[in-house]
Amino acid sequence: MTPFAPTKTSADAIRGVLDDGRLIVCVGPGGVGKTTTAAALGLRAAMAGRKTIVLTIDPAKRLANSLGLQSLTNDPQKIDLDEAAVTDTTLEHISAATESKEGGELWAMMLDSEQTFNDLIDQYAPDEKALERGRENNIYRLLSSALHGMQEYMALDKLHDLYTGGYFDLVVLDTPPTKNALEFLETPGRAATFFDERIIKWFLPNRDSGLLSRVFNPGSVVLKLVSAVLGESFVQDLVEFFDTFHYLQEALQQRGEMIEFILRDPQTHFFVITSADPRRMNEAFFFHEKLANLEQKADIFIINRVIPRFSPEDIARLDDAALDAILTEEGVDDGERVRSFRKHLETHYARLAKLAMRDRDAISSLATRVGDDAIRLVPLLGEDVHNLGHLLKLSDFLTPLKALEPST
Amino acid sequence: MLEPLLDSRLIFVTGKGGVGKSTVTAGLARALARRGRRTLVLETDTFSAMEDLFDYESPGLEPVAINENLHASNLESEECFIATLRRFVPSERIARAVIKNRIARVFFQAAPSVNEVTILDQVRAFFEKRDDRGRTFYDHILVDLPASGHAVTFLNVPETMHGMMRGIGPIATMSRQVADLIADPKTTSIVAVCLPEEMPVNETIELADEIEKTLGRPLDMAIANMVHQPPIDSGDRPVFEQLHRRVRREHPDVESLFFDNDADKEDSTAIARLVEGNALAIGWADRDREYLNLLYDKLSAPIVEVPIMYESSGADIVDEMGKLFLDGPTSRASSSSATA
Numbered sequence: 001m002t003p004f005a006p007t008k009t010s011a012d013a014i015r016g017v018l019d020d021g022r023l024i025v026c027v028g029p030g031g032v033g034k035t036t037t038a039a040a041l042g043l044r045a046a047m048a049g050r051k052t053i054v055l056t057i058d059p060a061k062r063l064a065n066s067l068g069l070q071s072l073t074n075d076p077q078k079i080d081l082d083e084a085a086v087t088d089t090t091l092e093h094i095s096a097a098t099e100s101k102e103g104g105e106l107w108a109m110m111l112d113s114e115q116t117f118n119d120l121i122d123q124y125a126p127d128e129k130a131l132e133r134g135r136e137n138n139i140y141r142l143l144s145s146a147l148h149g150m151q152e153y154m155a156l157d158k159l160h161d162l163y164t165g166g167y168f169d170l171v172v173l174d175t176p177p178t179k180n181a182l183e184f185l186e187t188p189g190r191a192a193t194f195f196d197e198r199i200i201k202w203f204l205p206n207r208d209s210g211l212l213s214r215v216f217n218p219g220s221v222v223l224k225l226v227s228a229v230l231g232e233s234f235v236q237d238l239v240e241f242f243d244t245f246h247y248l249q250e251a252l253q254q255r256g257e258m259i260e261f262i263l264r265d266p267q268t269h270f271f272v273i274t275s276a277d278p279r280r281m282n283e284a285f286f287f288h289e290k291l292a293n294l295e296q297k298a299d300i301f302i303i304n305r306v307i308p309r310f311s312p313e314d315i316a317r318l319d320d321a322a323l324d325a326i327l328t329e330e331g332v333d334d335g336e337r338v339r340s341f342r343k344h345l346e347t348h349y350a351r352l353a354k355l356a357m358r359d360r361d362a363i364s365s366l367a368t369r370v371g372d373d374a375i376r377l378v379p380l381l382g383e384d385v386h387n388l389g390h391l392l393k394l395s396d397f398l399t400p401l402k403a404l405e406p407s408t
Numbered sequence: 409m410l411e412p413l414l415d416s417r418l419i420f421v422t423g424k425g426g427v428g429k430s431t432v433t434a435g436l437a438r439a440l441a442r443r444g445r446r447t448l449v450l451e452t453d454t455f456s457a458m459e460d461l462f463d464y465e466s467p468g469l470e471p472v473a474i475n476e477n478l479h480a481s482n483l484e485s486e487e488c489f490i491a492t493l494r495r496f497v498p499s500e501r502i503a504r505a506v507i508k509n510r511i512a513r514v515f516f517q518a519a520p521s522v523n524e525v526t527i528l529d530q531v532r533a534f535f536e537k538r539d540d541r542g543r544t545f546y547d548h549i550l551v552d553l554p555a556s557g558h559a560v561t562f563l564n565v566p567e568t569m570h571g572m573m574r575g576i577g578p579i580a581t582m583s584r585q586v587a588d589l590i591a592d593p594k595t596t597s598i599v600a601v602c603l604p605e606e607m608p609v610n611e612t613i614e615l616a617d618e619i620e621k622t623l624g625r626p627l628d629m630a631i632a633n634m635v636h637q638p639p640i641d642s643g644d645r646p647v648f649e650q651l652h653r654r655v656r657r658e659h660p661d662v663e664s665l666f667f668d669n670d671a672d673k674e675d676s677t678a679i680a681r682l683v684e685g686n687a688l689a690i691g692w693a694d695r696d697r698e699y700l701n702l703l704y705d706k707l708s709a710p711i712v713e714v715p716i717m718y719e720s721s722g723a724d725i726v727d728e729m730g731k732l733f734l735d736g737p738t739s740r741a742s743s744s745s746a747t748a
Contacts, residue, residue: 031426231577
């Protein structure tokens with residue numbers, strides 16, 4: 001396959017991260033193939049001899065299928081890499097299996113926020129009784145089933161376990177496509193804020209002096225108000241909730257600090273994944289700026305689904321008479337039909353070229369802001385990613401397969 | 409095409425990121441406004457697409473008039489929170505005290521579902537707004553739902569909140585009202601935007617089931633966006649395939665002609681690029697049709713197909729889409745396209 005990129009430097013940079021990085025955080029807007037790209041990166045790291053796990057957020061059944069699995073779960077599952085070597089005949093010229101280094105493994109898992117939260121509670125509950133009390137709490141039940149805004153945190157919590165667990169050399173983390181996907185960088189213990197000491201103290205100033213008497217302390221205007229607005233029974237549930245779960249505060253705080261440490265490690269890399277659509281590019285740039293504010297930087301911008309380099313000038317370059325002659329040779333008999341056939345092809349090509357030019361402009365404008373070397377383009381292919389072979393083919397655009405060193 | 413929505417005062421538009429949900433929402437709003445309906449488009453504290461598409465700046469809560477019939481706002485969650493609080497506390501002074509209290513702020517910001525409830529409460533406030541003569545102010549309110557997470561979870565938050573508060577207190581009462589509004593198919597529509605691709609189509613089919621199951625109401629319309637049109641009629645396909653094979657024989661390296669930067673751009677290879685580009689386009693159109701057929705098969709809601717638009721600016725696409733929604737055929741599109 002011919003290299004498809006402004007520079008080769010970006011391919012080398014990706015390779016370097018796959019060889020030496022410990023964590024790749026993939027951020028970017030939704031619907032741009034972020035999860036598939038994360039999987040392709042994981043595949044290549046595994047082929048380079050590293051024990052790699054891809055942690056995804058979106059319940060994408062196709063990703064599971066493309067990895068040769070029925071479904072992904074909240075527990076790591078090992079992928080059979082030998083399949084990659086045989087499924088795609090278009091890659092016959094690259095023998096993936098023989099180029100793979102020893103010891104590499106690819107694992108995948110899908111985040112289940114609810115399960116992760118439950119596991120966290122199981123792990124830190126001081127005793128069985130606290131666990132039981134927690135499960136019966138009205139607010140806990142809501143929290144664990146409608147974890148709005150906690151997905152990012154739960155992903156990080158899972159990351160913490162995978163990263164510190166010692167088994168994996170590299171974790172590839174897929175983040176949700178939200179504006180606040182990077183909020184965890186500012187406040188890594190996002191969930192810990194809910195269990196903030198100040199809040200807990202507010203509800204539980206002195207655990208021996210009776211909770212409800214304190215909550216409904218007439219001196220507390222704010223609490224009176226909270227009761228008036230939220231309803232007294234809700235406030236009672238809240239008091240119970242904090243009383244039951246105050247033990248989580250310390251755990252979450254500690255984990256938050258560890259995650260902050262991990263995210264600032266030099267072996268942690270941020271990849272922004274986007275498509276060339278001008279609005280997605282703006283969102284990608286937003287992530288770039290946000291990272292800069294947090295004294296981080298995006299190492300690589302992967303632009304997916306770039307329309308091939310169709311050019312409007314080709315219509316002018318085209319020898320109409322030659323094309324008409326070919327069409328006649330191929331069996332279009334009537335002269336009028338020949339011309340109309342050609343017109344259709346030209347009209348449609350011109351439209352594609354227009355889209356292609358729009359993509360190129362958006363990419364150039366990003367390049368002036370972040371530099372050519374940070375950009376890697378992946379062309380829009382005619383097919384979905386359905387198996388490891390397709391994934392391998394996709395990864396060839398990220399960093400060419402032929403650059404793999406022979407196994408030692 | 410708009411008929412199923414004309415009686416809905418409240419229209420929730422959902423769809424995963426990247427499917428053009430915001431552009432479609434803007435197109436629907438344009439079309440309704442052109443019919444003379446006073447239309448409000450709301451976004452929910454997000455990267456605003458409408459600010460680009462309608463070239464305006466949202467001050468945070470109060471809608472801005474784009475033109476006589478079209479208004480827009482990007483509902484900032486903190487502003488919504490303040491607005492909700494002000495509706496419930498006895499005095500503005502106390503509301504401010506709560507808002508200024510750091511601990512209270514941390515608590516409400518971290519508490520789950522508070523954002524969703526206050527945003528939906530603000531939607532309800534616009535829904536109930538009346539003019540000087542007591543008539544409803546907005547004929548239609550379109551809500552561009554957040555791209556991430558599940559629309560059903562979002563729309564079910566008021567119901568969950570009501571349950572969590574055991575139905576007691578003003579927020580529980582407000583949640584009940586919002587939940588009832590969402591569940592009422594006479595006033596409210598839910599529209600799902602998707603692409604004719606495998607994952608979005610399957611997700612839309614699942615979404616329709618979940619809306620029925622969780623919210624107890626149907627999905628009202630699915631809009632398949634960016635549908636690729638085949639460049640040539642189906643009768644011309646055999647000839648095109650011969651042409652394509654011939655190009656591949658004469659230019660075995662044709663992919664490099666557009667994948668490679670330094671590719672030779674000679675006139676002699678222009679035909680090869682033209683044919684290869686059209687071959688790619690035919691492949692896209694075929695694949696789209698396959699997934700659209702699946703959608704027609706499994707979904708009972710009306711489906712509207714929006715062809716891919718080649719305009720270069722988002723604002724132009726919204727205009728074009730508005731025209732399509734306004735003048736397009738009213739019946740459910742046929743599952744077998746004439747040209748496929």
